[in-house]
Amino acid sequence: MSDRTESPAAAAYVPVPISELVDKAMAYEFNATISLRHWAHSAGALMKQARIYDGEQQVGQAYVLYYRYAQLVVNSLWTHPEAKTAAGKKLVTGLMKEIKPVLARLEELRATITQLNREAEARERETARRRDELEQLRRQTERAARPAPPIDDRPGLGAIDDLAVANHPELLPRPPPPRAETAPAEPAEPVAYPSLDSPAVPALPPRPPPAPPTAARVVEHRTTSKTEGGSPLRTLYLPADLRAAFLDLAAPNTARKLETCGILCGKLNRNAFFVTSLVIPDQDSTSDTCATKNEEALFEYLDQHDLFTLGWIHTHPTQTCFLSSVDLHTQNSYQLMLPESIAVVCAPRHEPSWGVFRLTDPPGIGVVSDCRAPGLFHPHPEKNIYTQAGRPSGHVSIRDGLPYKIVDLRGK
Known part of the structure; x- marks a missing residue:
């Protein structure tokens, strides 16, 4: 077991509740008709997978595999008929030696995953806040780009503000028809709205540069296939x-x-x-x-x-x-x-x-x-x-x- 601290690239981390990881770990079927030796070999394979994902800082995957190893060895292998024999007891006892460090590593991973989940949720809240601010800025820019409303000199009406113009255009006087010699007006330039990914927004302070990760992120192969039941x-x-x-x-x-x-x-x-x-x-x-x-x-x-x-x-x-x-x-x-x-x-x-x-x-x-x-x-x-x-x-x-x-x- 390792006592190192994970540092995956924060922006790439997808938060997953601990309860969901536990459900994934338990999603396997123990079949006692398969030999105990095969199941022991499978437990060893789970441990190898867990350590590989742990070393690659894929903390969620590592947690699932360590948890499945512990559950298989502690709760399932002892129920196998061959575990009652001397050779079977020796085999399972050997696997039990890993349980204490596995449980310790699970506690470390749980703390790391909990912290990463909190950080991911904070980033989501910040993204939502910036999205709201940019939407407000877009609306302000749109209103500022509208032409000034004409002044109505009819008695009792006075000036009509832009909100009234927008909501009640029928109150405006009809403009006189243009004269033949009058040159057409220049079209208004289109208004460019800032997007969520704009590098700079005048009304907002610039984003601080992201902090460099403390360890190089491992680029993993994408999982694109699934079972008929939807498991990856x-x-x-x-x-x-x-x-x-x-x-x-x-x-x-x-x-x-x-x-x-x-x-x-x-x-x-x-x-x-x-x-x-x-x-x-x-x-x-x-x-x-x-x-x-x-x-x-x-x-x-x-x-x-x-x-x-x-x-x-x-x-x-x-x-x-x-x-x-x-x-x-x-x-x-x-x-x-x-x-x-x-x-x-x-x-x-x-x-x-x-x-x-x-x-x-x-x-x-x-x-x-x-x-x-x-x-x-x-x-x-x-x-x-x-x-x-x-x-x-x-x-x-x-x-x-x-x-x-x-x-x-x-x-x-």
Whole structure:
């Protein structure tokens, strides 16, 4: 944990109530059918994300992730059936060691966010005050630009002020028709009203120059995609040539009509995920399935290299490009831990030959999480369980030139 003080650029901060951040932190589903080891790995991923956002001075995001970590470890993991075993207790106890510093950091972040909210509200009030002043100035300028009203010499009326002229033009005498030799009057120059962003306004003192931030602001990637329920999905960048490299590696299995799978791993940087590694775990394959084994070696590699699990990629050597019932349950376990996780399916003998998918939320996540149908392959009659994750409609951006490496753990 760090005891530093945040200093994000004040003008860029959007105030969010602490209660709203807490609601976001609690908006996840704990599914005890997923192994405790996977949930422990997910808790570690939450901690890594929190520290990254904390270091980038994104205090709201950091607060949400620290809070979710604390809630998951303290309240959820102990309810998992595997937590009753000796190995499970040891696993959760190890995660509990982070709780005290996490709670201390949450208190620091709460104070910082509260102060930033107050400052943002003060700026909003000042902006509203300046807007009112500028509107008054605009009205004064408009009145000053009106021509002087004529003098009426009719008995009993006297001079008519400009307000009466504006409200009762029928009281004015009609002007005589212009003579033919009279030159037309020059048109009045238009009045330029000051805008809210004018650099200088004569009636107001100049704005003081903004105070420079005490730390450079981190420019983050914009989040433009959302789930079907409206939750934001951070952009995930996928190297364009990774799929071809995976197919070359899987070619021996594909020729024998055996599936091959790989784990997409990467980094979180400025509010976006980047796939930087394709890890091939030890696995058992058939023509319809591919199951990882020796997961301890996989998790050890991910932890040693500080990598996030961002999804998976696998082949369909004999089938078309879709998510089978087995694939749906596998993908569900990834998305419960990280909503941006994806499934890349490669079907080299069919067209389309590949696709990038995610479960819908709702209804997909809920349908698959609640499914207790027996057997590997079973129907899911509900519609719209999964969808394309690639752009333009999805959150996955496939880019040329992104660096990545392939790590093959089979047989190790």
